[in-house]
Amino acid sequence: MKKIRLFCSLLAVMAFISCKNEKKDMDSTNGMNDSILMENENQENLVQEEAKTVSVSLESKSGSTAVGEAYFSETKGMVTFEAKFSGLQPGTHAIHIHEKADCSAADATSAGGHWNPTHTKHGKWGDAAGYHKGDIGNFEVTDDGRGRISMETNEWCIGCGDENKDILGKALIVHEGKDDFTTQPTGDAGGRVSCGGIIK
Numbered sequence: 001m002k003k004i005r006l007f008c009s010l011l012a013v014m015a016f017i018s019c020k021n022e023k024k025d026m027d028s029t030n031g032m033n034d035s036i037l038m039e040n041e042n043q044e045n046l047v048q049e050e051a052k053t054v055s056v057s058l059e060s061k062s063g064s065t066a067v068g069e070a071y072f073s074e075t076k077g078m079v080t081f082e083a084k085f086s087g088l089q090p091g092t093h094a095i096h097i098h099e100k101a102d103c104s105a106a107d108a109t110s111a112g113g114h115w116n117p118t119h120t121k122h123g124k125w126g127d128a129a130g131y132h133k134g135d136i137g138n139f140e141v142t143d144d145g146r147g148r149i150s151m152e153t154n155e156w157c158i159g160c161g162d163e164n165k166d167i168l169g170k171a172l173i174v175h176e177g178k179d180d181f182t183t184q185p186t187g188d189a190g191g192r193v194s195c196g197g198i199i200k
Helices: 002-051
Strands: 053-060 067-075 078-086 091-098 137-141 147-153 170-175 192-198
Touching: 053 078, 053 170, 067 192, 091 192, 137 147
Parallel strands: none
Antiparallel strands: 053 067, 053 192, 067 078, 078 147, 091 137, 091 170, 170 192
């Protein structure tokens, strides 16, 4: 009888140890699964961030020698814009986002007018009286024909699908003159001397 009890006790202990080991294995596996899921999520987030960057090459238009490179990048709802140009006449030049990523016309008129999805008046960026979503503003060009401009805004997005914010499918245009921020609807900035489509 004692032998039977001892045998039953041994069986119970072995069953308990076996259950504990299985639980350890399961916990270990769950930890691995959590780690794999986190890695996958991080990779997906990284891909999404990388997808929110677009570069634009601007070509000469209207018989000018103006060319440039522009970059848009979006992080946490903020879009950073940076551009540099060469071959421009020294002085002040306007730069705007226009309606269509079509720079096929010799004078870039194929890009349409200023991008103005909210149908407001033309003006200086941030003006309480109103401004187009494409009214970037002016930048200075030095005697060697080079110029730069940069800005940051949450009023644009890259590929979000919101027609009031999405810059994809538009064009970036540099004008021969400066924007006076008053004349409607263009700011009297003159001809279009450089154009580039904002496309993926």
